[in-house]
Amino acid sequence: MRVERVLLKDYTTLGVGGPAELWTVETQEDLLKATEAPYRVLGNGSNLLVMDEGVPERVIRLAGEFATYDLRGWVGAGVLLPLLVQEAARQGLSGLEGLLGIPAQVGGAVKMNAGTRFGEMADALEAVEIFHEGSFHVYLPQELGFGYRQSRLPPGGIVTRVRLKLKERPLEEIRRRMAEVDAARKGQPKRKSAGCAFKNPPGQSAGRLIDERGFKGLRIGDAMVS
Incomplete structure (x- = not known):
């Protein structure tokens, strides 16, 4: 297990986030120890917006035996x-x-x-x-x-x-399905992103609502709605 002070901006896809105590756990025993105090769990850092002030709780990241498959x-x-x-x-x-x-x-x-x-x-x-x-x-x-x-x-x-x-299934069939999914992603932004941040409301499309309200392209500083 490794414990270190980090800036969470280095661990999020948006590249923002303040200081925290990062606990990288590799075994079940590590996880037991890391959760003895208040904690949050960090995955790959997508769909995540962290305050510049950071977080006071321990931040747990899974590695070692938790990263095998x-x-x-x-x-x-x-x-x-x-x-x-x-x-x-x-x-x-x-x-x-x-x-x-x-x-x-x-x-x-x-x-x-x-x-x-x-x-x-x-x-x-x-x-x-x-x-x-x-x-x-x-x-x-x-x-x-x-x-x-x-x-x-x-x-x-x-x-x-x-x-x-x-x-x-046959590899060709799987690859064909993946190509279909990949083609649907071609219009997505290539720069730093939080991922798909807006959930579709019941019976509606979040993307369509954003377009209709004129929010697509809205920018504040370096942050933009895509």
């Missing part, structure tokens, strides 16, 4: 989702193509049920291991209240591992 077994919550999507395709396993390009770690993707119009994280889950109140518990997806960009994890729970529901 076996696509036919358990996958650590600290694994990068883009890596997993590509590796699944390489092994001829289908089920993650709709998540192509989402800049998340697995744990964060589960927490917010990350997804696109082609699919979401909950679709690919068989089981989720969560650290909660000092012990590890395994949940079925239907127990976690997944919905549009949300879940109902136990309060303070930390996703540590998942088992994925993947199917063997």
Whole structure:
């Protein structure tokens, strides 16, 4: 385990965020120790806007055994989702193509049920291991209240591992599906971004509402609505 004072701007995709005490945990024992005081969990730092003042709580980041994976077994919550999507395709396993390009770690993707119009994280889950109140518990997806960009994890729970529901398919079929998803992403901004920050309200499209109100392109300093 490593504990250090850092600026969170170096750990977020937006490149903003003040000081914090970062606990990089590599084992279950590390996680037990790191959660002995108030904490927050940091994944890949996307969909995250951190105050310049920083945060007073410990910031926990999963590494070590939590960043290993076996696509036919358990996958650590600290694994990068883009890596997993590509590796699944390489092994001829289908089920993650709709998540192509989402800049998340697995744990964060589960927490917010990350997804696109082609699919979401909950679709690919068989089981989720969560650290909660000092012990590890395994949940079925239907127990976690997944919905549009949300879940109902136990309060303070930390996703540590998942088992994925993947199917063997011809590589050409998987690549074709990934190309379809990738084509839909071509118009997205290439500079620093928080990701897709606005949720669609019921029966509406957030993107369409932003366009209709003339907010697309609105800029304050170096921050812009795309």
